Amino acid sequence: MSSGTGSGVAVARSAISQRLNDYYELCKPRVVLLIVFTAMVGMFLATPGMVPIDALLFGTLGIGLMAASAAAVNQMLDRKADGRMARTRGRPLVTGHLDMGQSVRFALAIGVAGMLVLLFMVNALTAWLTLVTLIGYAGVYTVYLKRATPQNIVIGGAAGAAPPVLGWAAVTGTVDADALILFLIIFIWTPPHFWALAIERHREYAEVDIPMLPVTHGLEYTRTQVLLYTVLLFLVSLLPFASGMSGPLYLVSAIGLSGWFLVYAVRLKYWPKPGLAMRTFGYSILYLMAIFTALLVDHYVPVVFGS
Ligand code: HEM
Numbered sequence: 001m002s003s004g005t006g007s008g009v010a011v012a013r014s015a016i017s018q019r020l021n022d023y024y025e026l027c028k029p030r031v032v033l034l035i036v037f038t039a040m041v042g043m044f045l046a047t048p049g050m051v052p053i054d055a056l057l058f059g060t061l062g063i064g065l066m067a068a069s070a071a072a073v074n075q076m077l078d079r080k081a082d083g084r085m086a087r088t089r090g091r092p093l094v095t096g097h098l099d100m101g102q103s104v105r106f107a108l109a110i111g112v113a114g115m116l117v118l119l120f121m122v123n124a125l126t127a128w129l130t131l132v133t134l135i136g137y138a139g140v141y142t143v144y145l146k147r148a149t150p151q152n153i154v155i156g157g158a159a160g161a162a163p164p165v166l167g168w169a170a171v172t173g174t175v176d177a178d179a180l181i182l183f184l185i186i187f188i189w190t191p192p193h194f195w196a197l198a199i200e201r202h203r204e205y206a207e208v209d210i211p212m213l214p215v216t217h218g219l220e221y222t223r224t225q226v227l228l229y230t231v232l233l234f235l236v237s238l239l240p241f242a243s244g245m246s247g248p249l250y251l252v253s254a255i256g257l258s259g260w261f262l263v264y265a266v267r268l269k270y271w272p273k274p275g276l277a278m279r280t281f282g283y284s285i286l287y288l289m290a291i292f293t294a295l296l297v298d299h300y301v302p303v304v305f306g307s
């Protein structure tokens with residue numbers, strides 16, 4: 001009897017942890033983590049000293065909750081197409097681990113919670129800009145742009161690029177030119193980030209009739225666009241130094257990181273081989289993490305070393 005009860009408890013525990021994992025996956029956690037990181041870097045760069053702790057904690061929480069809600073809405077709206085692509089077939093709404101009712105309630109709960117945290121614990125500008133970002137990604141991109149034009153991810157990339165501006169607004173209550181430079185880095189990074197993956201997965205996108213660039217314009221043209229955007233990214237990544245926002249430590253890191261991205265893009269264009277597009281995609285993620293880390297470290301080096 002006691003072993004029966006014990007195994008009952010174990011079964012219940014594993015069901016709960018499975019359910020928590022399903023909600024976790026509904027939020028695209030790894031993407032949201034990087035989004036939250038770029039928002040936090042925006043907060044740190046907005047001020048010469050330490051970020052006020054309430055802006056840091058509540059700003060991060062609110063932006064994170066709303067980004068997770070946007071990702072959940074994206075999965076709800078895309079569940080049919082997701083079910084037809086190998087890459088997305090394991091998502092909880094496709095496997096049936098979560099149903100629409102549970103997902104709607106969850107997305108609404110965390111979205112409203114995030115909005116309230118930003119409105120009442122941070123400031124109105126951050127709250128409304130974050131709501132516009134959520135609608136931009138979950139509504140405009142997912143519902144309309146994604147199926148309307150191969151420039152979908154270029155225009156929709158504005159939502160993914162917004163978080164450092166949101167972080168900046170959380171601390172200062174304003175948006176200024178330096179925040180827009182951070183926006184520009186992610187905005188120009190998005191096409192090579194996504195099109196590298198889309199080159200690898202072009203057949204899946206064609207099968208579900210989503211007009212991603214490699215489907216509508218072919219692989220060769222997409223590789224050219226990846227290269228052009230990566231050249232542009234190299235230049236844009238120098239702007240924090242050129243504007244005086246960041247110092248030489250950042251400059252050296254940006255040249256190294258962007259230069260290496262260019263090596264990937266040139267190889268992809270002129271010497272493509274199996275697996276290279278996916279490695280370029282993988283590098284794009286490492287790149288964004290590293291360049292925002294470089295911005296952060298550079299910002300605090302004078303503080304730590306007292307210069
Ligand atoms: C419109 C803009 C964007 C598009 C279309 C896009 C598209 C994608 C796609 C399709 C994946 C593959 C997911 C998978 O197969 O698991 C992915 C992965 C990823 N993206 Fe993006 N992305 C965009 C913007 C961003 C932004 C702004 C960030 C972060 C700041 C980001 C961070 C990541 C990360 C970390 C992954 C890896 C996720 C994982 O390993 O599960 N992306 N992106």
Ligand SMILES: CC(C)=CCC/C(C)=C/CC/C(C)=C/COP(=O)(O)OP(=O)(O)O
Nearest residue numbers: 031063066067070071130133134137159160
């Ligand atoms: C602060 C805030 C509200 C931010 C929201 C912005 C946000 C969550 C951007 C994510 C970008 C992204 C993962 C796009 C891929 O969608 P997809 O549908 O093309 O990719 P998929 O096929 O993997 O689902």
